[in-house]
Amino acid sequence: MRTAYDVETVRSAERALMARLPDGALMQRAAAGLAVACADLLGKVYGSRVALLVGSGDNGGDALYAGARLARRGAGVTALLLSPDRAHAGGLAALRAAGGTLLDAESDAAEEAVSRADLVLDGIVGIGGRGGLRPRAARLAEAARGLVVAVDLPSGVDADTGEVHGDAVRATATVTFGAYKPGLLVDPAREYAGALRLVDIGLELPEEQAVLEAPQHADVAALLPEPTGESDKYRRGVVGVVAGSARYPGAAVLAVAGALHGGAGAVRYVGPAADAVLARFPETLVSAGPPAKAGRVQSWVIGPGLGDEADGLLDVLDSDVPVLIDADGLRLADVRAVRARTAxxxxxxHAGEAAALLGVARDEVEGQRLSSVRALAERYAATVLLKGSTTLITSPGSTVRVNPTGTPWLATAGSGDVLSGLTGSLLAAGLHPLDAASAGAYLHGLAARFASGGAPVSAQDVAHAVPAAWRDIHTS
Structure with missing residues (x-):
């Protein structure tokens, strides 16, 4: 897992490490890694123009020391001091000694220095910063025309939550030290961070203290079920799907597609779209309903394309197997009935549905994704997969997981129906709900990348690409 830690945990680890190191050694480690990353991005350091946006904290010191290293390699480095009286003294001395130039950020030449730079280093505020940039800092950041590299995280974003209140630096890349911070992995802040590079500075951070996890191929490979010689369709898991309506028969087809391509041994379909489902997937077991009489299943998926048809919802909620609720099912389900479930x-x-479930505005969910997914999990006593530009998954009391796969082309009609069926198949295979949702989101996003290849993609394309994503996870 790629793990992220909150500010206080990182600072505590830094204090413990600094107590064992010579004074200033930790900052020098960070600056060295920062300078290497900047040099890699520039390609050619000698003769390049570098502007440092320097605040009063340690991030400003990191920028100054990194700037000094670049200056010694032949870059023309100008430091724009936003708080001249409080800039890091050691960093200032190092930059002067290396031939760098110091400039008051309030001077008339400041914006020109930024706009002419090949690379702008954002050392305005550190991980403890709150709120947006002050006007002068915002204008300087906006003036950048070259590469923008954020020191630890983009100034103006919240390291712990990923929230952005006001102006913030939009970075080409972020070089972060010791550990990822949640805001670097969660939108809206993630969009400001650009490409991420982690510099190891020797921090000791136990995984159990992480507040955010991002699964990788190996993590998902360990979760995905593998049939054995003794497996049959029932042992592999049977998914029940209650979806579709006369108006939205395609939702049923796509949910079934996700389940069948996601490893289910069999799919039982209950609903009015049986003809459409059988025309596309004749292996589906169809039933006129109700769900309680459809036959044995190991999980239920309910909701895609139901419209206002609540028939079967109580049957499904009363069942003793895992249940995934999506789309119209979220609107029709009662919070008390969900909380009362023992399975x-x-x-x-998605954000709009989450807002309705929480009784808040959609903008609040989109701007506060971490707190929103946690609030939903607690309120409904359920595992929640909050879909969006960054998909977040959590259960009550669990570490939040963020899905690292996907593509903007995945924002297409019906893709969520495929995800529901796919995740339902993993639930039927016996995965823990948090693992099923995490693996389902990961496979779904990876399948979309494969199906798209940088071009538009349909929900059916995504479903058909799931086996290729599955193979890639196991062979990488």
Whole structure:
């Protein structure tokens, strides 16, 4: 897992390490890694123009020391001091000694120095910063025309939550030290961070203290079920799907597609779209309903394309197997009925549906994704997969997981129906709800990348690409 830690945990680890190192050694480690990353981005350091946006904290010191290293390699480095009286003294001395130039950020030449730079280094505020940039800092950041590299995280974003309140630096890349911070992995802040590079400075951070996890191929490979010689369709898992309506029969087809391509031994479909489902997937077991009489299943998926048809919802909620609720099912389900379930429940809302479930505005969910997914999990006593530009998954009391796969082309009609069926198949295979939702989101996003290749993609394309994504995870 790629792990992220909150500010206080990182600072505590830094204090412990600094107590064992010579004075200033930790900052020098950070600056050395920062300078290497900047040199890699520039390609040619000698003769390049570098502007440092320097605040009063340690991030400003990191920028100054990194700037000094670049200056010694032949770069023309100008430091714009936003708080001249409080800039890091050692960093200032190092930059002067290396031939760098110091400039008051309030001077008339400041914006020109930034706009002419090949690379701008953002050392305005550190991980403890709150709120947006002050006007002068915002204008200087806006003036950048070259590469922008953020020191530890883009100034103006919240390291712990990923929230952005006001102006913030939009970085080409972020060089972060010791550990990822949650804001670097969660939108809206993630969009400001650009490409991420982690510099190891020797911090000791136990995984159990992480507040955010991003699964990688190996993590998902360890979760995905593998049939054995003794497996049959029932042992592999049977998914029940209650989806579709006369108006939205395609939702049923796509949910079934996700389940069948996601490893289910069999899919039982209950609903009015049986003809459409059988025309596309004749292996599906169809039933006129109700769900309680459809036959044995190991999980239920309910909601895609139901419209206002609540028939079967109580049957599904009363069952003793894991249930995934999506789309119209989220609107029709009662919070008390969901909380009363003894078997696991997974909710898969997008931001608008999450806002309705929480009784808040959609903008609040989109701007506060971490707190929103946690609030939903607690309120409904369920595992929640909050879909969006960054998909977040958590259960009550669990570490939040962020899905690292996907593509903007995945924002297409029906893709969520495929995700529901896919995740339902993993629930039927016996995965823990948090693992099923995490693996489902990961496979879904990876399949979309494969199906798209940088071009538009349909939900059916995504479903068909799931086996290729599955193979890639196991062979990488």
């Amino acid at each position: 696991p429940t997974v909710l898969t809302p």
